[in-house]
Amino acid sequence: MRALAVIPARYLSTRLEGKPLLKLGDRTVVQRVWDATIASGEFDDVVVATDDERIFDAVQGFGGSAVMTSSSLANGSERVAAAADLMQGEYDVVANVQGDQPFVSQAALGALLAPFREGETADMTTVAMPLQPEFADDPNTVKIVTDAHGRALYFSRSLIPANPRGVAHPYLQHLGLYAFRRDVLRQFPTLSPTPLERAENLEQLRALEHGFVILARAAVSSSIEINTPEDYERAQAWVREHEGVQS
Known part of the structure; x- marks a missing residue:
């Protein structure tokens, strides 16, 4: 199985402009994502997809x-599809490794590709992990619920399920990694936007609403996604604590 990783990276983010080029220690955010994706050894090729010459350079x-x-x-998935079309190689699977995850782990990337390597039936895959309580009400932390076989039922910025009776239930956080069968990725940009996608501002809901199967594999822990200035401060603190490097 040949796998391509595309790292979509935009400069004009509404919540934190220029975040791919922000420094974390001695490297930018986008370089850390690149280095981690390459070091994982999971992909035959890796490429950054951008619309900004500063990031390209x-x-x-x-x-x-x-x-x-x-x-x-x-959205990022449309950018991944466009980048895959520009690549020369033939790939069975194309992954969207978000450009805001500078600490993405080999374990998470391996879990993302595992269903395809194991012959599971899925149009797309993603990764989920236990939700940390402090992020339960954070709309920047996306939650996921799955069926008994790990297939995604819904994604939300709200806490799901609502659980008014307090039933013991493992709340899950969605880590914004996706892998597509190559034929599915070709279809994605042709799909019309959907009501739930617009309501939640989550592109993966377009795939669900059009009937695609998204299989979620478990990861042991989350990594810091940089969506806001507060996330960037947390990432800087992590680098100082674990690498002893000043940002």
Whole structure:
């Protein structure tokens, strides 16, 4: 099985502009994502997909591979699809490794690809882990519920399930990694946006609403996703504590 990892990276983020080029210690956010994805050994090829020449130049500057994609693309998955079309190789699976996850682990990336390597029936895969209580009410932390076979039923920025009776239930956090069968990724940009996708502002709901099967595998723990200035401060603190490097 040949697998491509695409790292979508936009400069004009509404919540934290320029975040791919923010420094964490001695490296930028996008370089840390690149380095972790390469070091995982899970992928045949890795490329950064961007619509900004500053990010393109920075990636080439640290020896990475990058492609320019349109600024009109609606979300990361559409950018991943556009980048995959620009690549020369033939791939069975294409992964979206979000450019805001500088500490993404080999274990999480391995879990993302495992269902395809094991012959599971799925259109897409993703990764989930136990939800930390302090993020239960955080709309930037996406939650997921699955069926008994690990297939995603719904994603939300709200806490799900509502659980008014207090039934023992493992709340799950969704880590924003996706892997697509190559034929499914080709279809994704042609799918019309959907009501739940617009309501939650979560692109994966478009796939669910159009009937695609998303299989979620478990990860042991989460890593810091940088969506807001507060997330960036937490990431800086993590680098100082674990690497002894000042940002």
